[in-house]
Amino acid sequence: MEVRVRYAPSPTGLQHIGGIRTALYNYFFARSQGGRFILRIEDTDRERYSDESLQDLYDTLDWLGIKWDEGPVVGGPCGPYIQSERLELYQEYAKKLVEDGKAYYCYCTPERLEALRQEQVSSKSQYQGYDRHCANLSEEERRAAEEAGIKPVIRLKVPTEGKTTIHDVIMGDITRRNKDVSPDPILLKSDGYPTYHLANVIDDHLMGITHIMRAQEWIPSGPLHILLYDAFGWEPPVYCHLPMVCGKDGQKLSKRHGDTAVRDFRAKGYLPEAILNYVTLVGWSLDGQREFFSREDLEKCFVLENIHKSSGTFDYKKLDWFNGQYIRQKSDDEIVSLITPYMQEAGFVSSPLTDDDKARLKRLAPALRERMKVLSDAVPLSRFLFVDEPVTDKSIYVAKGMDEEATGKALERGAAILMANEEKGEPFTKTEDEVRALADEMGVKVNAIFQPLRVAITNSTVSLPLHDSIALLGLDETRRRIDRAIALFA
Ligand code: GLU
Ligand code: ZN
Secondary structure (H helix, E strand, O other), X not given: OOOEEEEOOOOOOOXXXXXXXXXXXXXXXXXXXOOEEEEOEOOOOOOOOOHHHHHHHHHHHHHHOOOOOEEOOOEOOOXXXXXXXXXXXXXXXXXXXXXXXXXXXXXXXXXXXXXXXXXXXXXXXXXXOOOOHHHHOOHHHHHHHHHOOOXXXXXXXXXXXXXXXXXXXXXEEEEEEHHHOOOOXXXXXXXXXXXXXXXXXXXXXXXXXXXXXXXXXXXXXXXHHHHHHHHHOOOOOEEEEEOOEEOOOOOEOOOOOOOOEHHHHHHHOOOHHHHHHHHHHOOEOOOOOOOOOOHHHHHHHOOHHHEOOOOEEOOHHHHHHXXXXXXXXXXXXXXXXXXXXXXXXXXXXXXXXXXXXXHHHHHHHHHHHHHOXXXXXXXXXXXXXXOOOOOXXXXXXXXXXXXXXXXXXXXXXXXXXXXXXXXXXXXXXXXXXXXXXXXXXXXXXXXXXXXXXXXXXXXXXXXXXXXXXHHHHOHHHHHHHHHHHXXXXX
């Protein structure tokens, strides 16, 4: 049997980490099994639909290098793959259920349903939901409603007895009493649009989906879907509900934890390789050991059996670490092209780059490669080269445990060592040894000397390695900045 899986997002918001992980798992599973990965757009919620979300979906998958075998744009044998283009199909199938006695027309007005709801609330009724009023309408009642011009919805007849079980390869069997399944949910709305449940089940069947891998939050819909498959007389696919993606506090990942939209990570300068690698590891592992996987690796070795049962933790620090690792693997030229948009936006270089800009960025690349966690770090790390904003607040030069007076001395004596060695082209380790000796002599920490030097040269407490900074800035400019800082303390 050929594996056929799908990612079926609703374009009602930006692609977030959890959603994209679902897409990746489906994609990798399809690839590792020699199957097909299908993209389906579930856009029947017209109020929440937005073109921007749809574009964001395409852009995000494209950025991650995830290609779908069937779906919008590329087409395929089971198209169209956009639900709003399949309305007639859903209407046809819903009607068939009515004919088979598995579903019925409901003419209840919104007013009646609202009154019903209020009465259930005020009487604290055990029973919540639709009262099946239209399940047994007589032919006359039906005709009267039709003649009055009421557009009906179609509801599924949910059995009141018995139980329904979904088999899930990760969660095991999940069984619900049918009377706890939502009473007679709407399948087709009065405007001819299907609800999520109807469209989802019909499409999964008609598109030959073999495995449904989706977020755990869909488990509550599971029994209803099984009842729908039964009503149609279809075999349900294999279910595989994925563990949740949580923040460090164990709560579902949300904006409270930080960025969640892939687009925002991308804007900050996370690499697609890092996102793809790390997001896959939130809830899956090969052997509990190996951490680095390229897309090509995962296309080969991703198996369902290794998906975790318990929720995964999305650790922003760990992602930063991965991103740093992937940045270190880039060549100088790659770094240049990756940082260019950020440097242009900061106004450090022109757009398009001049030859001079290119040469400058290329000289910067090796030092940046070692220090950046995200590509946008290139801007603060290199600002000192493009704009000179001297730090005039003396306290910034002062390291922990130091005061201004001692800092002034440390700066002056440290500068003498540093500049003498730099002018002679000595290796930086010589400077480090001598500064260490000086620190001992002065009874201070090494950083008490390096911090004011760093602030003097790079106008910041966080910078590229000092030696690289000096090389990039040039000796004359370095000396000028150091003298300026010494004068500040004089
Ligand atoms: N459209 C649903 C979503 O946005 C699909 C759920 C499913 O995969 O069945 O998540
Ligand atoms: Zn009704």
